[in-house]
Amino acid sequence: MRLQLLSDLHLETEAFEPAPAPGAELLVLAGDIDTSWCAFERFADWPVPVVLVAGNHEFDRREWNEAWPALRALCERAGITLLEREDMVLTGADGRRIRILGTTRWSDFDLFGEAQRERAMRAARYYVDVMRATRNGAPLDAAAVREEALACRAWLAGELSRPRGDWDATLVITHFAPSLRSADPRYGAQPGTASFCNADDDLLPAAEVWVHGHLHCRHDYVVTHERGQTRVISNARGHARKGEAEGFMPLRCFEV
Template sequence: MALPITPAPGIDVLVLAGDIDRHAAAIDHYADYLVPVVYVHGNPECYEAEFGPLVSELRQRAGCASVRFLEKEECVIWSVRFVGGCLWTDYHAYPLRFKETVEHARMPMLDHRKTGRNPNNFFQPEDAIAEHQAALTFWRSEFGGHFWGRLLW
């Protein structure tokens, strides 16, 4: 359980960059934090949950708190632009062994044994690849525009 950390003196924003707690618990822990919180979920938040509904729940619960949940989204706090989203495993990192890597990860990797895609199926490497590509596409489109301020991603 990720109980709220004590803010450092002079802190303006707290960034929680994944692997914080199960499901939407991090939002509950930081809902009334002393400074704005920017939160990007990690893969373990999705364990024992369905990916799509969990992202919807995270977004909905953050909307009722002082937490800005980012999943292929951005927010601006005091002229600083935060761009975020979960970046799932990049199976294309080893192109010469792509097929072998995907098949090897299918069962032993926790992301694919503990994350649901829907009630009848687990989140497969192909789902991770699609989410990874969607995040990269989003970031490329966001970084292509002009923004007069600082950028954190």
């Protein structure tokens, strides 16, 4: 299956017009598409199925318990499939069945181990303050983010441990990155990196392809393990004013 992958478009401020990639069979939106949600209408008449995994900025200045059902309803009206701890199976033009697992998979701040967790959570205050989201009326702080992250991790681990069913390959979609290997080279490994990457390297062998967003840089690398190889891909655009969109290829297709 050939998929077009877009994330971190930030269409609430960025001037960019998404267009269908020739030959794509699926469009994956890996989060941080538009803080205002207005741009989701642009994908309403997309020529192929559209799957969305929400990014952290989809919740900016919103109440968690209200945002999820509202975002789901908006996606249903636009014909977009929103996945949050949910799976689906699609059949490609080649007849192969692809199992898709989707979840935001928030930061659990354990990227550098439990001993560094508190330090990583302190560093997370910046992006939590930028979001200014709430849950049950209280600020969606680092502790609340970690709680949600652990629930995402538990679901994903459970799904990936299932015996192979009537599918030929597994595609995982998360907003947050699954490995330190996806760290932005501009910043490297520092406490704040745990707000962008998780230590999900142990889950990689159960997927053929894992796509993510969140970091405003592109990645396409292969992890070799005892079960074979897993390809990890990010095709994030980022902010043009910071030079992050340089090298972004919105019409590129990736094979699963």
